[in-house]
Amino acid sequence: MSVEIALTSTEIRARYLDYFASKGHVKVPSSSLVPRNDPTVMLTTAGMQQMIPYFLGRETPPGSRMTSAQKCFRTTDIDIVGNQRTLTFFEMLGNFSVGDYFKREAITFAWEFLTQVIKLPAERLHPTVHPDDAEAPGYWSEIAGYPDDAIVRLEDNWWGPPGASGPCGPDSEIYYDRGVEHGCGRADCKPGCDCERFLEIWNLVFMQYFQDRDGVRTPLPKTNIDTGMGLERLSMVVQGKESVFDTDIFRAIIDHFAQLTGVRYGQDTRVDTSLRVIADHARALVFLAADGVLPSNEGRGYIFRRVLRRAVRHGKLLGLDKPFLSIAADTVIKLMGDYYTELREQRDRIVDVLSMEEKKFSQTLNTGLQLLTELLTELRAKEVSVIPGDAVFKLYDTHGFPVELTQEIASEQGFTIDSAGFEHAMQQQQERSRAASTFSQADHETNLDEVLKRVGPTRFLGYEGVIGTGKIVSLVVDGKEVENISAPQQALVILDATPFYGESGGQIGDRGDLNSHAGVFKVQDTRRPVKGLIVHYGEISEGHLRVGDTVQAEVNSQRREDTMRNHSATHLLHKALRDLLGTQVQQRGSLVEPERLRFDFSSQRGLSANEVEQIDAQVNRWIRAASPVHTNIMPIQEAMATGAMALFGEKYDDVVRVVSMGESIELCGGTHCASTGQIGLYITVQETSIASGIRRIEGLTGRAAEAYLRRRSALVDTLAAKFQVQTDMLEMRTEQIIQELAAARRQIAQFQREGAARLAESLVSQAREVADVAVITTVVEVPDDKILREMGDMVRTGLKRPGVVVLAAPFEERIALQVNVAPELTKRGLHAGKIVSAVGQKIGGKGGGRPEVAQGGGKNKAELGAALDLVISLVQENLR
Known part of the structure; x- marks a missing residue:
């Protein structure tokens, strides 16, 4: 009913x-x-x-x-x-x-x-x-x-x-x-x-x-x-x-890809499975991307990546050899964008994320599938049904092939994987990585709490300058305190006072030198592993140092200045964002390095190009105002009463440091310029989503911003010279060239198809008679696999009686195979996939596909003639 x-x-x-x-x-x-x-x-x-x-x-x-x-x-x-x-x-x-x-x-x-x-x-x-x-x-x-x-x-x-x-x-x-x-x-x-x-x-x-x-x-x-x-x-x-996949929710996607790949939904279980996977996964990926989930190797990003990789694999099974998820995305957006309006609003970003990730994974997939197929063939010959864990790990670690795909493909072909062996190989690799680190884990796990209790907190001199004098109160080597170090030992050096800033609040640690009368210590990083203790990480390059020695600590001043410019700019950027988007904007993290700044903030939508321009303009107005930067130490209640902004989720002491520059007032313990004018210049280079409701801005200041503009200007000049136009005409000339190139490609494609059609006509007359079947096996010269596929279809349809067509096209490092079998002959036992598999193995490769159409290939060109000769016997043996 x-x-x-x-x-x-x-x-x-x-x-x-x-x-x-x-x-x-x-x-x-x-x-x-x-x-x-x-x-x-x-x-x-x-x-x-x-x-x-x-x-x-x-x-x-x-x-x-x-x-x-x-x-x-x-x-x-x-x-x-x-x-x-x-x-x-x-x-x-x-x-x-x-x-x-x-x-x-x-x-x-x-x-x-x-x-x-x-x-x-x-x-x-x-x-x-x-x-x-x-x-x-x-x-x-x-x-x-x-x-x-x-x-x-x-x-x-x-x-x-x-x-x-x-x-x-x-x-x-x-x-x-x-x-x-x-x-x-x-x-x-x-x-x-x-x-x-x-x-x-x-x-x-x-x-x-x-x-x-x-x-x-x-x-x-x-x-x-x-x-x-x-x-x-x-x-x-x-x-x-x-099925849910038969409803209007999915059929538009399924029917589109069935038509695109030349298959019919509902006639082959494997084909149906792949079409359903693409339909479901395409919807899932579109909605994940719209909500700010980006591909990565952990958490939600890994789920995104896993779903996308599974979709791409099933696309390959259907013969989709070019990126296709952006096409699927547009279908999903058309179907569901009226109710879920964020899909239409985020369309360009969704397509960009999918296209980039799919393109990145396609080569990995091709390589991994080939290696896995070879591995399964070897194991099958040895009558082994479990893939060794180290082999699974090698596919994953060396070639980037996901273990989930290995497991899924293995299961489809009757294999299992040695999961315990894989985990063991993974653990060994992690141990090797830790052992190869510049500073061992023991350096971090040293009981520095005891050091702090004995010597007291480090006095920070860095607000006053980049040079200061301190006494060595502790030396740590391989996780243990020692009395002295000599070149070229790596060590941790703790002073009673230092101008070096220890990484915190998003600002990275300083680098520089510790000099004494007896030795030189190169500081590669400065951190605060224990609250109150500033630790210098590095290597003694000359002489020796002892506990109790006095050293002159000198920070790399240019690196510190670049870092300060970026740190002060984050404060101005924060203020500009709140002024433009509203006070609901909160800082959710930052990274301040000499080369760049990164600022994460809460927002349910991305910034438009016009808004980014407004932000940059406001920040640079404040820079040109050259407002002095003031710092004050006060109780936190008093600081908050002044309207000072605090970092979301951060815990503060009862007494805090307040940094003011113009209209910006924030709690901050970092180092800053003396005035906003010292920042020089600010440029936003990227604005992206990193999570739902969290956006990220990356920017440049000072010398890095100048270098960025010089590179951009030089690029424009170079392109204008190549196109032989003035720089203000470059955009128009580029558009002309794009249109000309597209027209040329269409014309070349048409010439190629016409050449293929002529060649196909001549091949029809070369058909050999095997029983009542027309058989054509030959080597052809074509520009690519697409033309080869089209030619195979042309030759088969040009035959006056049911036939089998096997075409081989030698390329630079491989041979491509195309097999077409008349539909009437598939009912009599002939199968294009089985034919191409046998021919492909003969030339050191593989192949597969549907009964009527299949593709394959190999690399052994010397065996190509013998491989094509197999076709006659394959037809005779299998024809009913």
């Missing part, structure tokens, strides 16, 4: 939100996939996640009744995405009550929405409840007319982490009966059965208890409602589809 109407997913979402709005619910926009103020989870996994502060009473909700369509991302099943139902990214429809309505109303709303708003057949809906819930069955009977014995009791109908403390309660799940044809055939088949007949579509959670750590539950002062219904599953049911 089909549903009465088929709504699009967009219409279903709108009807859901409008329905609950009509019942007094406030429409709450989806929160970011990066959870706000919740370090316990990496990504938003449920619609109720943003509601937790309201349920716990920590924040005031916008209303006691709320509804939302929440972006969600779950990572636990990434490896099996591609089956009929599993997703990484999905939308969770939810309605919530904070101390307002409870079970009766929640059940009433659910039943009314399903049966009257989207008109699902009532006889196909089946509620389940927890066995201990005495109220919910009565409401289901009263509201929906279910007899008590028709309501299924399931132990799983309980929400709340077992063994942990917090709100919890029973829930009621609503299942949809997909029909007996999907069932297991057992007479007792019902909701909760492991078969595919009953599909859970909505979960109504009744939070009515608080569970303590001992498992004791007591009633909550106020009960809450939390419901969740996956839009994708609901769309599948409403639209009468067999």
Whole structure:
């Protein structure tokens, strides 16, 4: 039985939100996939996640009744995405009550929405409840007319982490009966059965208890409602589809890539899996990128990278040999950008992130796949089914091939990996890296607390200048205190007083020299491993030093001055950002080096080019004003009363240092210019997102800014000279050249296709007769693989009878193979993928593909003739 109407997913979402709005619910926009103020989870996994502060009473909700369509991302099943139902990214429809309505109303709303708003057949809906819930069955009977014995009791109908403390309660799940044809055939088949007949579509959670750590539950002062219904599953049911991937949510992406790769969805399990992976992963990546998640090797960034790499691999399996995720991204944005407007706003950045990361990974993937295929072939020949851990590690460490992909590909081909061996190899590599460090871990783990207790805190002289006198109070070598050091030992030197700034507050440590009458110590870094103690890290280059010696400490003055310019500029930058964007902007970190500055700040959106220009202009106005920089030491309460800005999340002492320059007032312990004029010049070179709600500006000052402008100016002059135009005409001339180049490429491509077509016509006459099959095997000269593929298709379609075409194209370091088989012949046992595999192995390579079309290649050109001769025997042996 089909549903009465088929709504699009967009219409279903709108009807859901409008329905609950009509019942007094406030429409709450989806929160970011990066959870706000919740370090316990990496990504938003449920619609109720943003509601937790309201349920716990920590924040005031916008209303006691709320509804939302929440972006969600779950990572636990990434490896099996591609089956009929599993997703990484999905939308969770939810309605919530904070101390307002409870079970009766929640059940009433659910039943009314399903049966009257989207008109699902009532006889196909089946509620389940927890066995201990005495109220919910009565409401289901009263509201929906279910007899008590028709309501299924399931132990799983309980929400709340077992063994942990917090709100919890029973829930009621609503299942949809997909029909007996999907069932297991057992007479007792019902909701909760492991078969595919009953599909859970909505979960109504009744939070009515608080569970303590001992498992004791007591009633909550106020009960809450939390419901969740996956839009994708609901769309599948409403639209009468067999899979979520058959709904309008995914088919536009799937159909586009099926057409692009020349395949048909629904005819080959492997092809279908790859198309579904691309469809799911493309959506996931677009939304991750829109919420500021960038690819990296840890945390959310690693999830991004893992999903992208899996998508690229499945694209390769479909024959996509060029970047394709930007195409998929535009399809996703077109489908979902009207509701999730951030997709349209962030479109260019999303495409840039995906394109850059996909391009970076493609070469890694090609190399890794080739090496892994060779490895599996060797192991199969030895009848070994476990890939050694050191081999997996070599693929990962040397070639950058992700271990998850190795594991997935191995599993597909009947192999497992030695995980313990991989972890052991990883641990050994980490130990080698630590051992190779300039300063051993022991240097940092030395009990410097005892040193501090004995000698007292270091007196910092660096605010007054870059040269000062200090006495050596401790020397540390290999984690142990010593009385003296001699060239060329590495050591830690601690003075009673120093002008060297120890790294803190984002400002890196100073470098320079410690000179005594008997030796010279080169300071490579200065740190504060223990609060109050400034430690000089480096190497004695001449003579020797002893505890008790007096040294002249001299900081590298140019490096210090460059660092001070950048540090003072961060204060002005912070002030300019707050003036332009509002006082909600907060500093979330910084890095101040001699070469550059980096400033992280809170903002829900990126800066436009015009805003970056305004920021730079304001900072440079303050620089030209040459305002003096003042510092004052005062109690923190007094400092905050002056309006001084403090670093978000930083802990301060009772007495603090306040740095003022013009309109900027901040708590800061770093070194600064004497006046803003000494900064010289400020330029923003990049503004990016580093996390949800966190932006990063990178800038240059002083000498580095001047050098940057000189390089840019020289580049413009060079290009203008090459294009033989004045610099002010460079942009117009560049656009002309781009258009001319595009036209030339189109013309070359047309010439190549015409040449290929002529050659294809001549090849048709060279067909040999094998039984009743036309066979062509030959070597051709073509410019690239694309033309080779097109030629193979031209030759096959030009034959007057069903045939097999095998073309080989020698390139500089390889031979490319193209095999085309007439569709009629695939039913008689001929398979293009098997033919190209055999020919590819003969020339020291490989190949594979679909029954009608396949590609391969190798490097042994000496065996090419013999390899092509194999085709006749392959046709004779396999033709039925």
